[in-house]
Amino acid sequence: MPDRSIEPPRPPAPRPHDVPLGTFATLRVLRRNPIETWTKAHFEWPILVGPTILGTIAVVNDPAAIRRVFVDNAANYRKDALQKRVLGPGLSEGLLEAEGDNWRVQRRTLAPLFTPKMVSSFAGATAAAAEDLVARWLRLREGRIVDIQPEMARVTLDILGRTIFSDGLGRDLDRFAAAINRYFANVGRLDPFDLLDFPEWLPRLTKLGSSAAEKFFASVVETLVARRKRLLAKDKAGAPRDILTLLLEAQDPETGAGLSDTEVKANILTFIGAGHETTANALTWSLFLLTLSEEWRARLALEASAVLSGPVEDYAARLVETKAVIEEAMRLYPPVASMSRQAIGPDDLAGKRIRKGSLVMVSQWVLHRHRLLWDKPDCFDPRRFLPGSREKIDRFAYLPFGAGPRVCIGASFSLQEAAIVLAYIMRSFSFExxxxxxxxxxxxxxxxxxxxxxxxxxxxxxxxxxxxxxxGPHPSG
Ligand code: HEM
Structure with missing residues (x-):
């Protein structure tokens, strides 16, 4: 048995401040690295409400109150404007940014693309991309230093390419990847003008340079959509059954209406934007955390050798320990580190009055390390996510994919993807x-x-x- 008296590793994280930062320091830190703004009190209190440079903000860490925001009283909370500005115009017609009836129609139209059966039909393409990654790494000089972060971004983009456009991206994957990285690197930065609510026509210095990448990116998608539409019109049965075909054929189950061309394109950009770097970072952090634990490296290598044979559709279900590591990595380093909503009307959360117009923030970074919710919150211990312990975690204390009606539509797609890629790596490589x-x-x-x-x-x-x-006996047999 592993020695339980040994303290699990405590990976790096910025130290919370004793007291809140002043206005200018907050602006500077928000631009540099928003997770450095949190104070110790945020990690200790169920809710903190107070004035900030962004107006009144309630930072909520009480699972029952979070449930109220995302489920029980979800109609009172809408996505706030800041989040939309940060994401930029390219995604504005897609599911992530839609609101009200438009969101409802898109969500029920897109839901059939992500059923468990559909997701497992993408396992083969995922495993093929993981095999290519292993083959590519094998060609590298033994012992060479590799930056894992862009490598994981490349493989997750490859997987989205193979599942969305299974007949090929049409142009060089690397060029497409470079354009995406440039676009999202700029788009994801908090600009002081956005924070201070300056008018939209004022150019944002942090966003300059992203528009050429965005244009290239949009033109590739445009070409691929047009080509597929021609193919579907000529030979429907011969067209690949990938996400692009599913999007073009998707129908609202209530009215039978399809998606507009703009919505199809915006949702392709949305799936790439929401699904590429998030999953890549879940994998990157998993590999980093594994460098800290010989025990878990060995356990995952053993599991991968046992599971990576047989029907590919079963891999994700059988990679139990691999998924526990990924879930623990998303607890400690949540790819989406915070979500925010604006209160349309007044409400009460965890005993505090929430005024109309207030911003309600749930930070996975804080929630997942909260002193009231987790044992050894800053330590890497994937045992929490093994069957038997996993069920004891409050649904609203662990939110890597959000919760409620707007929960991530790609959650099981990305968990399957991350588990398969990590297993292929663990079976073939050791690393430090x-x-x-x-x-x-x-x-x-x-x-x-x-x-x-x-x-x-x-x-x-x-x-x-x-x-x-x-x-000893292995859970996946
Ligand atoms: C580890 C990987 C991922 C993480 C951590 C993640 C996280 C999230 C979170 C937290 C939300 C909710 C945001 C909010 O409520 O404000 C969300 C929504 C969404 N995600 Fe993901 N996501 C991941 C992968 C994916 C993938 C692979 C796709 C698509 C293929 C995807 C597509 C979406 C979409 C379309 C929404 C908006 C859903 C709606 O509003 O109805 N995500 N994601």
Whole structure:
């Protein structure tokens, strides 16, 4: 048995402040790294309501109150304007940013694309992309340092490419990836003008340079959509059954109406925007955390060797320990580090009065490390997410994918994807972090390691060494 007396590793995180920062310091830190603004009280209190430079904000960490915001009284809370400005115009007609009836119609029209059956039909394309990643890494010089963060962004983009446009992206994946990275790197930055509610026509310095990338990105999607529409009109049965075809054929189950061309394109951009870097960062942080634990590296290598054979559709269900590591990584380093809503009318949350117009913020960064909700909140311990313990976690204390009607539509897609990719890596490689590199999290549109994640990779063949501590019956058989 593993030695339970050993304290689990405590990975790097900015230290919360004793007292709130002043206005200018807050602005500076919000621009540099928003997770550095939190104070100790945020990690200790169920709710804190107070005036800030963004107006009155309620930071909510009480699971019952969070449930009220996202489920029981969800109609009283709408996505706030700041979030939309940060995401930019490219996604504005898609599901992530839609509101009211338009959102309801899009959500029920798109839901059939992400049923469990549909998601498992994407497992084969996911495994093929993971195999290509392993093959590419095998061609690298043994012991070479690789920055894992762009590598994971590349593989998740490859997976979206294969599942959305299964007949090929049409142009070079790397060029497409570079345009996406440039676009989202700028788009995800909080601009002081946005924070101070300056008019939209004023150019944002932080966004300059993203428009060329956005145009390139939109023109590729435009070409691929037009090509597929021609194919569907000529030979419907011969067209690939991928997300693009599903989007073009999607119908509102209540009215039979399809999506407009603009909505199809906006949702492709949305799926790439919402699903590419998020999943990449969940994988990046999982690999980083695994560098801290020999026990979990060995457990995952063992599980991968046992599971990566047989029907590919079953991989995700059988990769139990792999998923526990990914879930623990998304607890400690949530790819989406905060969500915000604006109160349309007054409400009461955790004993505090919420006024009309107030901003309600749920920060996964804070919630997932909250002193009242987690044992050893800052420590890496995937056992919390193994069957038997997982069920004891309050649904509203752990929100990597949000909650309620606007919960992430791609949650099971990305969990399957992350589990398969991580298992392929763990089966074939051992790795360690580059000496002296500190993986400090920085919040852009997603939470990523500052300066990337340089690691030394070594091919282990298919030989899995099992330390005595982890030998024994294996849950996945
Ligand atoms: C680890 C990976 C992912 C994480 C952590 C994540 C996280 C989230 C979160 C927190 C929300 C809710 C935001 C809010 O309520 O304000 C959300 C919504 C959404 N996500 Fe994801 N996501 C991931 C992967 C994906 C993937 C792979 C896709 C698509 C293929 C996707 C598509 C969406 C969409 C369309 C929405 C908006 C849903 C709606 O408003 O109805 N996400 N995601």
């Amino acid at each position: 972090l580059k000496k002296d590199h500190v993986a400090m999290p920085v919040q852009r549109i997603t939470l990523r390691p500052k300066g990337g994640l340089p690691m030394i990779l070594r091919w282990r063949g298919n030989r899995v060494e099992v330390p005595a501590a982890v030998a």
